[in-house]
Amino acid sequence: xxxxxxxxxxxxxxxxxxxxxxxxxxxxxxxxxxxxxxxxxxxxxxxxxxxxxxxxxxxxxxxxxxxxxxxxxxxxxxxxxxxxxxxxxxxxxxxxxxxxxxxxxxxxxxxxxxxxxxxxxxxxxxxxxxxxxxxxxxxxxxxxxxxxxxxxxxxxxxxxxxxxxxxxxxxxxxxxxxxxxxxxxxxxxxxxxxxxxxxxxxxxxxxxxxxxxxxxxxxxxxxxxxxxxxxxxxxxxxxxxxxxxxxxxxxxxxxxxxxxxxxxxxxxxxxxxxxxxxxxxxxxxxxxxxxxxxxxxxxxxxxxxxxxxxxxxxxxxxxxxxxxxxxxxxxxxxxxxxxx
Numbered sequence: 001x002x003x004x005x006x007x008x009x010x011x012x013x014x015x016x017x018x019x020x021x022x023x024x025x026x027x028x029x030x031x032x033x034x035x036x037x038x039x040x041x042x043x044x045x046x047x048x049x050x051x052x053x054x055x056x057x058x059x060x061x062x063x064x065x066x067x068x069x070x071x072x073x074x075x076x077x078x079x080x081x082x083x084x085x086x087x088x089x090x091x092x093x094x095x096x097x098x099x100x101x102x103x104x105x106x107x108x109x110x111x112x113x114x115x116x117x118x119x120x121x122x123x124x125x126x127x128x129x130x131x132x133x134x135x136x137x138x139x140x141x142x143x144x145x146x147x148x149x150x151x152x153x154x155x156x157x158x159x160x161x162x163x164x165x166x167x168x169x170x171x172x173x174x175x176x177x178x179x180x181x182x183x184x185x186x187x188x189x190x191x192x193x194x195x196x197x198x199x200x201x202x203x204x205x206x207x208x209x210x211x212x213x214x215x216x217x218x219x220x221x222x223x224x225x226x227x228x229x230x231x232x233x234x235x236x237x238x239x240x241x242x243x244x245x246x247x248x249x250x251x252x253x254x255x256x257x258x259x260x261x262x263x264x265x266x267x268x269x270x271x272x273x274x275x276x277x278x279x280x281x282x283x284x285x286x287x288x289x290x291x292x293x294x295x296x297x298x299x300x301x302x303x304x305x306x307x308x309x310x311x312x313x314x315x316x317x318x319x320x321x322x323x324x325x326x327x328x329x330x331x332x333x334x335x336x337x338x339x340x
Contacts, residue, residue, distance in 0.1 A: 069094045070091055070094045070095060072094070073090045073091055073093070073094035074087070074091065076090070077090050077091075126181075126183060126184045126187055128173070128187060128188060128191060129172075129173040131172055131173060132166070132172050132173035132174055132188070133191065134247070135166060135169075135172045136162065136166065136188070136191050136192055136195055137195050137244075137247065137248075138247060138248040139162050139165050139166065139248075140158075140162055140192060140195035140196045140199055141195075141199055141244065141245035141247075141248040141250065142245075142248050142250060143158050143161055143162050143196065144158070144196060144199040144200055144203060144245070145199075145203070145239060145240065145245060145250050145256065146259075147253065147255035147256045147258060147259035147260075148255070149161070150284060150288070151281045151284065151285075152196075152200060152277045152280055152281055153200075153277045153278060153281055154278070154281040158196050159189060159192055159193060159196065162192050162196070163179075163188075163189070163192065166188075167179065174188060195244075198244055199242075199244050199245060200277055202242050202243075202244050202245075203239055203242070203263075204267065204276060204277075206235070206238050206239055206242060207235065207239075207260070207263055207264050207267050208267060208271070210226070210229055210230040210234075210235045210238070210264065210313070211225060211226060211229055211264065211267070211268060211313075212225055212226060212271075213225075213226055228314075229312075229313040229314065230313065230314075231310070231313055231314035231315065231316040232257050232260060232261055232264075232306065232309050232310060232313065232316055232318075233252065233257065233316040233317075233318065233321075234316070235260060235264070235313075236252045236256050236257060236260050237252055239260065240252060252321065253321060253324070253325060254318065254321040254322045254324065254325035255325060257306055257318060257321060258299075258302040258303060258305060258306045259302065261302075261305040261306040261308070261309035261310075262283075262302055262305040263280065264309060264313075265305050265308065265309065266279060266280055266283060287301050287302075306318075
């Protein structure tokens with residue numbers, strides 16, 4: 001028994017021979033020396049935990065300190081030419097943490113998106129059709145030179161009359177739908193008003209030139225009368241030949257002679273008035289009131305102006321026009337003719 005134990009002790013105490021290294025395949029990669037080398041970035045390897053009461057020292061990876069970008073923020077602010085408040089805001093943003101910066105940026109994006117949602121693109125610019133422009137010019141001319149208009153500027157009566165004519169012919173472009181559109185209606189009304197104003201100015205100038213020398217200063221006009229003033233027919237022919245109305249093909253009528261003689265008489269009375277057309281409207285109201293809106297009495301009042309005009313500015317053969325007066329359209333327009 002003792003000899004067996006001695007043999008066993010000898011076996012156990014016998015120094016062990018070194019373990020032969022494993023034979024490796026040269027075509028296979030060399031195994032890592034430790035598990036930590038499997039990670040490319042050593043900083044993400046969690047530190048070792050103590051095991052079985054043994055104490056291990058973990059190697060804390062070196063952390064990159066937070067970079068101070070306030071100087072860079074100042075440089076960017078200067079290049080962008082930001083104001084003091086914006087520079088301060090940018091400096092605070094540079095000092096904020098990454099999470100704070102993300103929240104601030106997202107908040108600004110929400111604010112901008114809400115503001116953009118409230119912005120409405122402007123409506124497409126309405127361009128008045130060429131045919132409608134021509135009709136506006138033509139019927140504005142016919143309105144100003146019509147012997148039957150009740151007013152030239154008061155209460156936008158002339159504007160309404162021209163609009164009513166245009167609305168009768170939708171093919172010209174002034175339809176009910178266009179009239180219902182405030183933007184389009186505004187542009188059309190503006191063009192009508194401009195044409196009416198331009199034609200009134202031209203007419204007043206032509207009437208003035210029939211009395212005074214065209215070169216006479218406004219302040220001296222009443223002292224610089226023409227030696228041979230135009231008679232009423234010549235004056236009306238000059239009016240219907242104005243470039244602003246020539247395309248309207250307005251004929252000289254007997255009723256026009258009376259109305260133009262009335263306009264000339266008022267211009268002689270108020271040569272320097274800038275409110276000439278307002279005075280014309282007021283006098284027309286007075287004539288209608290005195291005549292109690294009786295057309296015959298109104299015609300008699302205008303006839304007196306024509307008679308006085310011929311006595312002052314020369315006679316003209318008006319008999320032919322007087323005879324044709326019964327055939328002239330009452331409103332000065334060829335109604336029911338879309339080619340007017």
